[in-house]
Amino acid sequence: MKKLINDPKDVVVEALRGMAGAHPDHLRVDLDNKVIYRKDAPVKGKVGLVSGGGSGHEPMHGGFVGLGMLDAACAGEVFTSPVPDQMEAATQAVDGGAGVLHIVKNYTGDVMNFEMAAEMADADSGVEVRTVVTNDDVAVKDSLYTAGRRGVGVTVLLEKLVGAAAEEGRPLAQVADLATRINESGRSMGLALTSCTVPAAGKPTFELGDDEFELGIGIHGEPGRERKAMAPARELAEQLLEPILDDLPRSSGQPVIAFVNGMGGTPLLELYLMFNEVSTILEKANIPISRSLVGNYITSLEMAGCSVTLQTADDDLIHLWDAPVNTPGLRWGA
């Protein structure tokens, strides 16, 4: 393993220190609790948005803290859900009187830890907490027989969209319902060309031949649903889009937000090329792309690969998408 790190045990806190130093005007970082706050939190009268998860997915979540997006992000160890204490501290700190929404990706650990945090927050201070659990990953079939679909790419879009709604002053119940609706109208699918190496593990999570890829991966460097023969980008895009389009509820003619996400180790050049393949397929299917996002936003350390997310869009969502956002990872209009 070769990484730009010192001791694997210190990776997360040292990176947080770097984030604090790089964004002194926008962020405040609680190094003890490993929570990144929007500098001006709590914002009075605004619903507070708290997310978090294992580290290694940067810029998500810490890079999405700021105006028009999250109020706080809790950083766990690499690929390990943060603990309830962090989430509770964040919840208290960002409550501006309008309650707090927890944005949780559907992984057993994240769900259980956030559950315990919500119980604690309620018991300790009565902050009203609502929770949305994202589960957009169509790679996971038969969710009755599994821990359910994973939360992946939609989480990024949801944090942006719901962040804009909270910034507008919408109340908790509306913000939470919007979050649920967004999660229900987005679908994702990912693939990996290489594994990644968890610093504390010291070697790649899995090995992959030079002629294979993993289809249906999550974001924790875990192997996917199937190992398949490597193919041109054109065919890979089809393999990602087919299960998404099969499952995405949409009415004919309805536009989508199209999101091509890099897993961390794939050059932007290839991500734009993949976006071109995705556009071509959507054009053939008569699905207009009203907004798009291409880049490394929800990653698995240095894994090579990508995921595609489609989110059906209506006027309100487009309005929320275009609203100003000012975070290290996503910024416009501000």
Next chain:
Amino acid sequence: MKKLINDPKDVVVEALRGMAGAHPDHLRVDLDNKVIYRKDAPVKGKVGLVSGGGSGHEPMHGGFVGLGMLDAACAGEVFTSPVPDQMEAATQAVDGGAGVLHIVKNYTGDVMNFEMAAEMADADSGVEVRTVVTNDDVAVKDSLYTAGRRGVGVTVLLEKLVGAAAEEGRPLAQVADLATRINESGRSMGLALTSCTVPAAGKPTFELGDDEFELGIGIHGEPGRERKAMAPARELAEQLLEPILDDLPRSSGQPVIAFVNGMGGTPLLELYLMFNEVSTILEKANIPISRSLVGNYITSLEMAGCSVTLQTADDDLIHLWDAPVNTPGLRWGA
């Protein structure tokens, strides 16, 4: 080689097609000439900024086209300088009557091709062209006995800063002098943990053991000046900063813009960690950081590693840095 591509020959044009599709409101892409234009180019009365270089360094340069930065970027094949025809077309197209600045990284190929383009532009239409050649890479010593220092990280900062100056309406002579001054007051140094694979070559440019890194690399996946034993981030940061600080002309107390750049395959988590190490060293050396940039901005495909750039700053540069910029790769205030 496993990449998200179709035919290696089509990588650049297919990626450009993706960029055009992803940024329809901001960019216009000439696929025949492989030039990315700011949508509203030529901007009347504004000095036009044209850059370009081999592909594989994304987001540079195409991702830096837009308000407050470049007017056009010419995309060569992967790691191959574009050709004079592209640069000449771009020069003609962005001239808003105030002349055009060519921003060229100091590589033999880039310099010769831009030279030929400037000759052609002058002969064909009389557009006034000035050129700045960036050469900030302190890894190249003895520049008398080499092709001279390479242009690396400073190119990104320069395109931002000079872009803001042009946007303000400063005339060509001033803009060109500013560019020269910026180049002279910035220094960079990079390292690689892995090689990258040029699509047309099909295999890694070099092989590196699991306990070694390359110190003093450029941005074309070429090996560095020295192969050294792998070390903790703390020591790597020192090895990058020492030659920079030795060479950077600055007066005591003068602040810097600190830029930690990823080579493409290193996770953001590690880049922030490196930024923390850089900050610590600068703090000890009593060098204030007035602005910073952390992320993948001038890359070598999927190479793992990073570079550090320090740019001494004065009030005018900080003012230019903070000015609005709206490009796919760098955006704020707009």
Next chain:
Amino acid sequence: MATQDRFVEWLGDLAQTMAESQEHLTELDSAIGDADHGSNMARGTAAVAELLDGEFPDTASLLKKAGMTLVSTVGGASGPLYGTFFIRLAGPLAGKSDVSAAELGAALRAGVDGVLQRGKAEPGDKTMYDAWAPALAAYDEAVTGGSDLGPALGAAAKAAAEGRDATGPLVARKGRASYLGERSAGHIDPGAASTTLLLESAARTLR
């Protein structure tokens, strides 16, 4: 009868065991998970070991604090599960310093119920519960048959190990491994492995 000192010894031994097994557990988690179970358990039990110099009014407070510490330091799926286990284990032991075989049996049942409530796993889902369930049954049977706490824990650890090995061929239906579908078969569940280590450590130290 196990004195409070024995429980202190157990938690110390547990930290050492998890440190030594870190690599092995992470390897198991690499095959069907995300390669962190070893470091999760090592980090959490090391934090628990740091408590052991402190004073605790009774064994129950020690175990509760250990559970809270695991919740606060492990994260992931295993943090809430093992945390809840220890917090619930403490419940029936409130006010006690020395613990009898029967009392420990009641506490273990409460702990395992906690794991079940938190994780909602069913037998055969290929989780740590597949080690806990047979372990608890074996413990009870041994105590009913007249065993003291030490031997009963030995029986429990043995049953846990069998439960752990039996997770091998299963297709996971809970936790991260469930995403792999059929591909999860052929690998032992990392949580079932750490549960077995925990019980083996108990059998070594609680007498």
Next chain:
Amino acid sequence: MATQDRFVEWLGDLAQTMAESQEHLTELDSAIGDADHGSNMARGTAAVAELLDGEFPDTASLLKKAGMTLVSTVGGASGPLYGTFFIRLAGPLAGKSDVSAAELGAALRAGVDGVLQRGKAEPGDKTMYDAWAPALAAYDEAVTGGSDLGPALGAAAKAAAEGRDATGPLVARKGRASYLGERSAGHIDPGAASTTLLLESAARTLR
């Protein structure tokens, strides 16, 4: 005397040669450069080959168009250098269709001068010039000694190959390889290798 058809044949052969040598040239460029010289040369000479079905008033126009095509399609350092070579090669041949050994000698000198002006390399800088310079000398010597164009080109190619091989031990002082400092020694310069291939192709086709 070489007719215009021979020059057409040369450029066709050159494209084929570069296509076949692409991997080899890229390998040389991987060691001390950026792994693109093979694809650069293959792309550019393939574009030149596409011209060959067209009509050209004379050999000079053909060669000039070939040079401009290289400039427009190769990029990198080699594009302007080989492009300039062909454009300058055309100069002394203006208006001619058949080319004598002496005329080709003058043209070669103009071409190599172009390479020198563009790249400002000096002998021993470890560039393509280290193949061009001895090749030009050998060509002139052969013609002075009474050789016709074909054999003179054979001598030039042989000298280029020696120049190419002699770049091996050199420390590069121009182009990308110069960044490697001492580490550039021990590798043959890719541009010197492609220049040799170009002259070998000429020797095979121009008679």
